[in-house]
Amino acid sequence: WYYLVYAFAGLAVLTKGPIGFFQPGLIILLFLVWRRDLKALLHIKLFSGLILFLAITLIWYGPMYAMHGSDFVSQFIGVHNVLRATVSEHPQFNVWYYYSAIFLAGFIPWVFTLPLAWRDYGLTRKIAAAWREKRLRLPALSMKTQFLIVWAATIFVTYQLMATKYMTYTFPYMIPLAIGFASYLKKYDRLVLNMAGIVLAIYVAATCTVIVPQCQQASAYDAAQVVSGLADNETAVVTYGGRYPVSLTYYSNHPAYRLEQADDIANKLPGGISWNAKNVMPFMAIEDLPNHPKVLAVVRDRDEAHFLQEVPGNWKWRTQKGIWAIYQKEADL
Template identity: 30%
Template sequence: MTKVLLIIIIPVIFISFFRLGSITLFDVDEAVFAEATKEMVQGGDWITPVYNGENRYDKPILFYWLMAGSYKVFGINEFGARFPSALASFFLALSVFFFVRRFSDEKGAIHAAGSLVLSMFFLAYSHAAVTDMALTLFITLSLFSIYLSLNEKRSYIYGFYIFSALAFLTKGLIGVFFPFGIAVIYLSVTEGTAGIKKVFNLKGIVLFLVFSTPWCIAQIATNGREFVQQFFIKHHFARYTGVISGHRGPVYYYIPVLLAGLFPWIAFLPAGIRNVFDRENLELRTLNSGAGLFALIWFVFIFVFFSFSTTKLPNYVLPAIPAIAILISSGMHEQDKWRRYSNVFISVMALVLSIGFVLLEKYISRLGDYDTGWTIAAASIMIAVTALGIYTVFTGKGYYHVLSFLTIIFFFTLLTKVLPDANQYLQGTLYRYSLYAKDRLHQSETYGGIIAYRMNNPSIVFYSDHKVINVRDRNKLLPFLSDNRILIAIAKMKDVETLKVLGFNLLENDGRYALLERK
């Protein structure tokens, strides 16, 4: 058992924590959470998150508290901001492992946890200072609890309610809707409508209210109607029925998202789904049939819900990934033609990706002086995956351990080569400009402020350590020009001429962003 745990724990620790604080925060979400939590720690308001001096109602309070605790331990920095997500990913992987082992075997548990951990979804969101990994952990623990309460001890139902409350405090009503909706559908399918009553427990409801309502009551007492309007209506119902921040997508949006986010393991999902309904080959199903059906309903519920949501983002579907990993673990046990199909898919996709990485090298070289050697390394890894897949198609032998090793090497390449360059390209200039503004304004007694002209980049607020004046057009900028105070402006190159006319001098630009000053 100790050896098996090490097989899981070592890759999880590596993927979750390796180079966690090595790059600057990305705009928009990472930086806005990090800055709002910084203002919470510095300002002492632990009820209402504040960003750039204004109340922020986008998300509930729990993730801010977790990040604030991390700041207290590690300091206000990138590692401290990302640590809660990394820690949540660690516990998520372990919970999936132990759940599947309970209803399958150690091999199935390794496959489930492995397909979860060795996925782009896990790599990305374990390293992101956003709510999604914490939300996924709490929803997963809630659903595991309800399943255990139905199959083992009834007292597990309390975990269902407690973790649902924590999910609510992490990202709102979705943290309640998903666990209850999935549980109700599962019981309706397995026991009929009479079984639905097993979801409800008076003591559990009391526990849910004890955990979830104090913050809401405090918010309503403090901010009243503004909180209800912004938090519940705008950021819950309007987000589902309307497009927020331009994040729309077609109904099939999450199909390519899942293919990319779970490659190569997604290839075994069809076999795993087949196993849920297969009545003739029961010996193939190492996963408890009830757990398989539960995972399928879990996956389909979230997938369909967000597929028909007007606002779409890749991270929305993250709470379904543990369920998909459980189904994948079942599919990876196959010894028949389904495994051949899976390996053909992996080979073809890996070959396409290898060609894509070669073409990407030419594109990146046009962007600037960036190291493109990693594209050849990535292409080589994908060619190796292609060769292994072809070998397995003809021999029928498994190669999961080799595929896992190649995936880890690929992730190492991403974390050490790709991510730093991507961060430098996307955030490097804004980071330098923010530090300049911070130093310049600290030195001046006639400081007027920092202007973000027609931009929404919270990283400027975080790294400049100043409140930033967000200006959307020329007329709204004019009132700030009425005196002789020093103003620092950060803008896109297309707006430089407008700012020059208003008395700003261009200090520096990188072709995309410009730093200007008005004395």
């Protein structure tokens, strides 16, 4: 079983980076500290297990370092691990209550059973007693419950301390919460069935009526079909405003350039440990557009007015697909 753990840790590191090893390792360590059982570390096949772990991870990390050297270290380790942890990619989400709010929304409907658990465990009475005695008495917990608590709490605190916040970072601590809630709620089988049925119906309805249409609106798939019909091999396809739509190039089979002022391009190219590492799309200077007689511009709809003011040329609106408006450059009069 230990070797299976090291193997899956290796797969986790291949999937998500070094955190795939350090986070489960920290969970196990804190669990053993709570259990006062650090001597268990002597029996976890550490040396041979790490050899297996390295054999799996070096399948990818080895060739990447051999091919890219320090660039691989600075970009993959520096940007996508260290920078994410220390500098917020989305500063507006870097607030103390972010993951608490995600838990309350993401753990629906089971979050509504919290008052039930509060009552069943008599927490009001226990908190009042602790207040009177000025002493917190921890309840006797099974080893399984201790492990689930450490698992959930470690992931929650770890990612709360990280500067970059993502909804998907909550998934690993949803697993122990789900196991714990299932263990508690098994005595309320009728309640569980009713809540699960209602929420499943709501999720299916919301997926079909809200989520799928919103994804289609944001995707450039439909815009790519228009581009495929209008562009030929001499047409320059450019994008303006919003996030760069990778799906435009993928589905249209035409490289799409991100329009920027010539003086700004150098400051947005990848290099060093910065968020520019994400700008791997090709750029085109707005000043170079006159050199291209055939141009199709895919513009974020909320940036259309700015586009028409900033980008010179006679632009003809062709259509709009989702959040993307398509403009075609016409010959100068």
